[in-house]
Amino acid sequence: MNKDGLDIPQADxxxxxxxxxxxMISAVPFLGxxxxxxxxxxPSLEKRREEWMEVVRxxxxxxxxxxxxxxxxxxxxxxxxxxxxNATQAALKTHFVEKRQMLKNAIVNxxxxxxxxxxxxxxxxxxxxxxxxxxxxxxFISENRxxxxxxxxxxxxxxxFKDVLYSSDILLNIEKYEFRALFQALDQSGLILLSEGYxxxxxxxxxxxxxxxxxxxxxxxxxxxxxxxxxxxxSFIEQSCx
Numbered sequence: 001m002n003k004d005g006l007d008i009p010q011a012d013x014x015x016x017x018x019x020x021x022x023x024m025i026s027a028v029p030f031l032g033x034x035x036x037x038x039x040x041x042x043p044s045l046e047k048r049r050e051e052w053m054e055v056v057r058x059x060x061x062x063x064x065x066x067x068x069x070x071x072x073x074x075x076x077x078x079x080x081x082x083x084x085x086n087a088t089q090a091a092l093k094t095h096f097v098e099k100r101q102m103l104k105n106a107i108v109n110x111x112x113x114x115x116x117x118x119x120x121x122x123x124x125x126x127x128x129x130x131x132x133x134x135x136x137x138x139x140f141i142s143e144n145r146x147x148x149x150x151x152x153x154x155x156x157x158x159x160x161f162k163d164v165l166y167s168s169d170i171l172l173n174i175e176k177y178e179f180r181a182l183f184q185a186l187d188q189s190g191l192i193l194l195s196e197g198y199x200x201x202x203x204x205x206x207x208x209x210x211x212x213x214x215x216x217x218x219x220x221x222x223x224x225x226x227x228x229x230x231x232x233x234x235s236f237i238e239q240s241c242x
Contacts, residue, residue: 045092052091055100056084059107068111079117083110083124090128098135102127102237109236123236126189133174133182135237137161138191142226142234157183157224183224191230 063069074080087103094100106127110120140161158179174182187194226234 044095048092048095052088052100055091055104056088056107059104062108063111066112068108080110083107083117083120086121086124087127090124093128096132098132099127102135105237105239108239113236115232115236119232120236123233126191126233127237130185130189131182134186137182137186138226138230138234141192141224142231186230190227191233192224193227194224 060071060074064071069077084107087107091100091103103124106120106124109115115123158176161179183192183194186192
């Protein structure tokens with residue numbers, strides 16, 4: 001028994017996540033049955049489960065210490081239970097520690113920001129779908145709106161990202177057209193806003209423009225910037241300030 005009373009339960013036949021994953025694995029034909037697939041997947045799955053339970057316990061401890069919730073009332077909070085189950089599914093499906101941290105922040109910020117449940121659910125879904133590279137791009141745009149220099153188009157922006165984020169192994173290992181696809185995915189998710197001209201190859205753009213600029217909406221030049229939805233998403237996945 002932990003002194004704070006937040007014990008981590010051991011997996012058994014009643015564990016919801018364990019049952020869900022086992023059911024999915026059993027449904028996949030693999031070299032004559034699911035046993036070999038279970039042999040491969042189960043060790044990693046159990047490790048992820050244990051690590052995630054530690055993360056959840058830290059999140060609940062933080063909520064209690066900050067007096068954001070009544071712990072005894074959590075079991076009756078259906079919105080929180082659903083959000084936690086969605087976050088748990090996302091956590092078990094990823095090997096990225098960064099994404100588990102984002103999911104922890106989402107659990108805490110669900111209470112600290114009093115965000116609407118439907119929006120929180122969308123954000124948890126985005127955490128699951130986006131890669132750390134996507135998030136690195138969002139942070140880059142958010143933190144360097146007026147300092148990243150001039151770019152003519154998304155192709156030219158690729159070189160800017162590589163030059164500025166020279167220490168990022170993630171970004172240095174993607175090709176230009178992979179970069180373009182990642183950028184477009186952010187646009188389609190509503191997190192960033194790309195002008196029509198920004199998706200053109202550099203040689204087809206006559207006037208250079210700032211890649212992300214607060215006044216770009218009135219400049220009539222190609223631009224990329226975070227939407228209000230994207231700004232709120234970045235706040236939701238980051239560690240909240242007390």
